[in-house]
Amino acid sequence: GYHGSTMVAAKLGGFQGMHDQVGTEFPGFHHVQQPHWFDFGGDKTPEEFGLEAAAAVEKKILEVGPDNVAAFIGEPIQGAGGVLIPPTTYWPEVQRICRKYGVLIISDEVICGFGRTGNWWGFQSLGFEPDIVPMAKGLSSGYLPIGAVAFADHIIKDFFELGGEFYHGMTYAGHPVAAAVALRNIEILEQEKLVDRCRELGPYFAQALASLRDHPIVGETRSMGLIGAIELSSNKAKRSRFKDSGRVGTKCRDYCFKNGLIMRACWDTMVLAPPFVITKKEIDELVRLARVALDATYADVKSEME
Missing domain, CATH: 3.40.640.10 (Type I PLP-dependent aspartate aminotransferase-like (Major domain))
Structure with missing residues (x-):
């Protein structure tokens, strides 16, 4: 965690x-x-x-x-x-x-x-x-800050049966506006079937990312639903990392930004979490722009490949 x-x-x-x-x-x-x-x-x-x-x-x-x-x-x-x-x-x-x-x-x-x-x-x-x-995050889709904790029945049962105090008050706990936003957010997720959409698009997203595996510096792609990653590697057969962890990932991220693609670099792992409303056409464009950034990155680090 x-x-x-x-x-x-x-x-x-x-x-x-x-x-x-x-x-x-x-x-x-x-x-x-x-x-x-x-x-x-x-x-x-x-x-x-x-x-x-x-x-x-x-x-x-x-x-x-x-x-x-x-x-x-x-x-x-x-x-x-x-x-x-x-x-x-x-x-x-x-x-x-x-x-x-x-x-x-x-x-x-x-x-x-x-x-x-x-x-x-x-x-x-x-x-x-x-x-x-x-x-937290998905509870309000980030529109307002809010977090919560859910307990299984057998856990919450002890709170009521064992008695005593559970001090957990916080200044902004139970904020009515944030709670209202969270409730409406969940309604939209349900009404527009966005979770179903995420599940249905997941295989297409995975396949699109997998098309990048032929790239010289891509050691692995992986995803589930609409969250995924591209591993940058100096030797994909050995799953080797580049020297100075994060240097190549930052370079790739900067090329992504330059070409209009928002991608996060976690050290030398490129992370994607597109919106649930993304279309297949937009996924194709996402992968195209990712390849452009990967090409530019490879041109800079080609001499470092094992």
């Missing part, structure tokens, strides 16, 4: 830069290897690697002690990390492990929630059932 740049939330996430920024160490937070096959899969199939990455969760639970682990938190797809789509074997196995040891699952749906992966929730697309679900 990534979301939150405040001290505790930053420590929960996996960005070392944020850890360094907030400084103070917090006890009780433990991290495991991210399930990113491109960088860490080696010679294993994605399915084999997914099980291996999930096994790291069990290993960590046993290392810390099951009675000391409250929950496992993660994004179904790690968005800001570079749209890291785990192998299909990963999340179901993580769920099996967590249920085995009585560990709650928290699915960070800030990016994946409200249709981005082709279902209302990322956990539906990845095949698991969480106990707690934080959400």
